[in-house]
Amino acid sequence: MNLTHIECRQRGAALTVQDYRVELDLSNAVDPGADTYRSATTLRFSSTADATWVDLVADRVARATLNGQPVDTSTYDGARLPLTGLRAENELHVEAHCRYSRTGEGMHRFTDPQDDRTYLYTHLEPTDSRRMFACFEQPDLKAQFTFVVTAPKEWEIASGQAAASRTEDELTATVTFEPTPRQSSYITAVAAGPYRRESDVWSISRPDGTTQKVRLGLLCRQSMAQFASAEEVFAITKHGLDFFDEAFAYPYPWGKYDQIFVPEYNLGAMENPGLVTFTDSFLYRGRATDLQREQRAEVIMHEMAHMWFGDLATPAWWDDLWLKESFADLMGYQTAAEAVGFPGAWILFALGRKQWAYTQDQRPSTHPIVATIDDLEAARQNFDGITYAKGAAVLKQLQAYVGRDAFFAGAQQYFADHAFGSTTLDDLLSALESSSGRDLRTWSNLWLQTAGPSLLSFATTRDEHGAITDLVIQQDAMDSMTGEAISRPHRLRVGLYALEGDRLTRVTVIDVEVAGTHTPVPEATGVSADLVIVNDDDLTYAVVRLDGPSVQAAGRHLSTIDEPLSRALVWSSLWNMVRDRALPARTFIESALAQAPTERNATLLQQILTLAHTAVCHYATPTQRPELRQRLAASALEHLRSAAPGTDAQQVWARSVARFGALHGGTAGNIEALLDGRDVIEGLPMDPDLRWELATALAAQGRFGADALAAELNRDSTMSGRLAHDKALASLPGTATKDAVWQSLVADATITNDTQRALLAGFDAPASSADRAHLADRYFASLIDWWRSMPQTMATRLVVGLFPPADLSEGQDPQQHPVIQRAKQWLDEHQSAEAALRRNVIEQAADTEHYLLAQAYAQSQV
Template sequence: MGSLLRTEAEARADLIDLTSYDVALDLDQGAETFGSEVTIGFDCREPGASTFLDLEAVSVISITLNGEDIDPATVADRRVTMAGLAPHNTVRVVSVMRYRQDGEGLHRAVDPADGRHYVYGMSFLDAGPSIFACFDQPDLKAPYDVRVRAPHDWIVAGNGAAERTAPGEWTLATTPPLSTYFVTICAGPYAVETDEHDGIPLGIYVRASLAKQLAEQRDDIFEVTKQSFDYYHRLFGIRYPWGKYDQFFVPEFNAGAMENPGCVTLRDDYVFRGAHTRTELLTRANTIAHEMAHMWFGDLVTMQWWDDLWLNESFAEYMAHRTTAEATQYTEAWVDFGISRKTWGYGVDRSPSTHPIAGASAPDAESALTNFDGISYAKGASALRQLAAYVGDDAFIAGVRKHLTDNSFGNATMSDFLGAVEAASGRSLTEWTEAWLRSSGVDEISVDVHERDGVIERAELVVTPPEGGAGGRPHVLEIGAISDGHEERRVSVQSDTTRTTLTELAGAPRPKLLLPNVSDLTWATSLLDERSLDSVVEELAASEDPLTRLAIWSALLSGADTGRIDPIRVVEAFGAAWPQEPVPSLSDTLSGRVRTLYPYRLVPHADSADASAVLQDAGRRRLASVDGTSPSALTAARLVAATSTDANLLSQWASDVDRPAAAAGDQDFSWAVVARQAELGQIASADVDRAAAADESLSGHLATLRSRAALPTEEAKTWAWDQLFGTVDLSNYEGLAIAQGFFAGYGENAAAELLRSYVDQFFAALPIVPKKFGDMAAEKFVLMAFPHRVVERAVADAARTAIDSSDNTAGVRRALADSLDRLDRALVAQDRYSTAASKHPTTEG
């Protein structure tokens, strides 16, 4: 049996009402399996009818329905069929479950730093039945009573407050009604920091080997948590409904975080073990605010079915940046949103796999993840930001409050949410919904100027819908008229047509830069006229407004991404302006994006060494101009380490000699240098082993795997390939680390031919990936392992063949489509902007 069908879920919801779950888990049976016992109370509207439970067990010991045994041998295709239902029913299932290593179900990880074991539950999307038998769909909610048996030196936590009732025995408080995909258990020898705010008990948990780092960082985490609580209480007008609030930073987590009510799980990379930047702190703060927003929107009010999953995430994405910008010290959060999240989403929305924000069919649970991407997060959040501007913020928040109040502890749809906003604002949203939520692609916006003798006679905002798009998407935005860093005029526009006259600009001197979407308020590609484009480097250096600089960078990056601007022009702008960029979000994200996507990808291979040299020089100049102990110095040092080919410098930095002070003694920086040395072939396997011996942490273990896989030798590639596609058992994180290193360095070392020989094998082996690493990790694996630097049409053709293959899952095909789009854009850029002297065989396939 495949994924649960929507029709099956609707029929089951029409038939039964849940009244209770009682779950008992025995986690003290060894490292492979655990015991699971569940008793479920439910009522049936049609006595005598049949329904089914969802269950994925190693073995089923017993099943009883209303005191009558059901033969465990009848369990098939993850389902327990129950016939002859009574008006009031009790079903009890006792089974043995397997711990997982793919970040789903009940995941069990071993910390190599001390050999200790850690467990956490991830029930999303359909992983709940691998923990306990259940009615696994979002609109069947019930209260939960949970009891856990665990090793005596473990602590246990979950959605309800936990009490140790005897050595190794824990009972959790009864929860309000929950959907199955929110249920979690976290257990192990976790270190903990506690606090309290506004009557809410707070806990932060991390594996024992990170206890020191947690103690150092707890104040920032608690501060953001408290500020977010205060902001949401004011904004929503509803008290936090889940009792205590635990945040578990867990190992080998698939996503950024998961919004389990009362017990949020987050990847433990967010507890930084060494040097870190303000941007990394902002990202953690944003994630904390994001998951807390879900406590109301998603947890208190849950989607009816998975086709509205986008709305949960779009709302939390929007609210997190709003909260972080308005309630915490990270006031630059909207700048970060524009350069990191929107840039990601634009790439997806311009790709062949683009899709509407809403309205995507989800005939079964698994298909909901097919279109779960940068559109669901960044574009959806941008649409909600536009909605707030369109109806007015007061009306928008009033609609949110009404939606949450009317549907508390229940389920609702997108129509319910928009209906609440309509009721609060008095405005029909039918046309707005069609234009923003049910159409796909990115509009292009530009300013059409007619001038005489340097004076603007007429100016219009021009909105061009994507090819094949319906058009008519309204935009609320601002246009900036800028010269020498001075904003001469800012024009606010609510555009409902393809051309909107900008009367405020008529009669004014023509500025050097006319910048659409200057405050980055809407979702669109800004096209710059040639005069404006010629001034961007000067204006980047002169402008004091970070949103203006963001808007300029967004136009440049979009221009290169769509083939309108030579990628070298972006590299040159980076070299000229980046060393002076004062906002960490812009500085950090730009350095990562440009060094990753430009040399050896958008920039032709023959020109890429020069492009990397520009980036390295920018990093060196920034290092020379900032305090060596500052996070800015760390960002610059990371850029130099990632782009340098200087064997002497890298060798010194790997040995912690003459490093910038911000990176001195930092093990993660050491590994970044070692990885770079490995990519370039400057070190051997024995050197990686020596670095590994000095760092036996989980991070060190993963870095070791990545570095070994990056070595440009036949022995290293054979080893890595066997690890990835052979019978070796790997956790999802181990697989991703090796995948990340495998094709690294292509074009920069002598192993291009060796690596090229693996490309066809890569596409042929993809059907193995979901089976080995799980569906959620499989998509990340494909994005990580894809041979992005092998910019050849033959690779694009192989990717297309793999996308068409029914042997690959929908998630793998989707990740391939996104990777192929990036490759196609690189092919276009290299063909369009390569000079005859720089033509390289990889551009001709």
């Protein structure tokens, strides 16, 4: 099943692919007993080699011919069909029976329990187009694709291009789609089912006199149509197309722009050109908060950016995955903030997305943004916080470093030079060097080809009146791969804040170019400042450390700062100090308890409370937790009652009542009253999702049993309700519950990806972590079997989600904890295990050891 870079590079050098014709017969999809569908592929290619192979994962190959001659299909091994006797020009025809998926890979089939309608959609990244048709499964072998799809005639049938023709018989319709422009196989797409479609049109008239019209579509299953928010999604889409049309100076190249929201999706979204796929959890069943709408807008913009970064110009191999994902991640947040009308997107980036990067970058498995990817198993693992979040943050710094105009001018040149082609790092650097006039090779070496974050701190001296006489920014960075000290250039802003009464006000902001280990900031001389924010406005990627006076001022007055992004950056610094054992978790939680109630920005409020939840679950000592959990649960209930009716803040506090109520039973009676209607909060709709969150909290505390949860399921028997019910059942305390959930997760061959996620989320309920500690030996004994018997996505979730819990006993050495020792033993005994599996175990052990060390630090500060 695996493919190596070396063999794919050799194949890519020998082959040029002209086109594919892929015929799919999906007419049996409504029959639950039909496990496979017919796939027939005709592909034409040139070759300078005598032999190669075609990739295909199918139940069986029915027939294959090469240049009209039969191919010996007995040589098919389940993943590759060898081809010999190649000519300069070749035509291959392969007929196979491919399997419908329930794990989100290839052709996924879902039957909606609400109305018994069946839906199909595809997900093919990075290497699953071979699960749908015979192909050369590597991104640099681009081609034209013509899809011909047969399905029940009452269904919507869609692909990346518009339909060229449609024929019908009594039961089925066959749609032949227009040929695609040249593209990689992993971004082809097909969907079929009784989807509900909404339509619109985007058009533009450019200053040069050219015009363009693009048909827009929004598709979702029938039972979710009432939640589709088509008007808002289309408005976001049009703003994004306006922005990218101007920014990239390359007209949208894919004809139409359909966006389909689908169930049981493994990812948030996927950039299939002309048929972009999203999880339908973005179709909110209750009142959507600004945070939810910001998140959806960011993801829509991320995928739209891929129409250029990734689809038009595609990385030649997965070591340059960042060439599409880092750019799309940055563009998603930037466009949502600047063009779509969600300025809070930058708060999500600073306090949410970049925390993913900092966490990933401090693990043993960190890697440069431009990574070495030897095979496709490694490629799957590198869809991570480095490739996405760190890459995006570093590109934001590059935009500040070369200037916004030069940055986008370089992107324009990149697309003009490499449209419908394959690219590498050098292609992008050449375009940006041309537009900016800067030599970016040194910048690239320091930022893109080293691992680990920079640490920026500062030292000040002050006169007798408190005015700064000297401020120096200090940089400490080490390449995590080599251990060598590095000094990255940072173009950033330093904000100086002073207390005026009881408010922190920014009195000045200074543009600074940090170079070397010590950078003086003479412009700060004479300024009285109680709080210093290095990297104000969030232009660079670095862990920023506050000094003692700044921590003190922030702890008391942070919520008074006018700019929410600046508040978010200080919270980020405080959180990183907790992670790095420079600030006790209790201190952070005390700040959250004191300042969250006066936080005016609901997006930031939710982020603060999320971090407080993580702090009490993982970073506080076990002896501190009962009191802190009780205070957080009581605070959430108190501020739910005082929040303005119908506001986002009220929604955030309501969900926090559930989240913290799951940790401590002190508010269980209040939650029961909310659920049964004895307590009604003005302006708070008790929508199905909130009901399930509250019910799950009671389940986690043992206050709701199976019968009560069954009653909730009777209220909401939709797919979402069934998954919430699964999670709530798995949240129940007791070793018997955890044993039963474990068995369902590891032994049920029919389990779907969504059910797996729901069960894992409940299994991991913090209040009952001790009830699953006895499964540690079983976990380590099962790892190899999971990895070799399951799809990698499903196996990865088990390796991560079932890792044994661990808390620190008083006086215990964190590194001698039995779970840490057991993980190290497994790694020592399985050095030849698959690299991707070992990486997952290493990361989970490192995270656990990190938590234990933080708990030991918290103990030492009591």
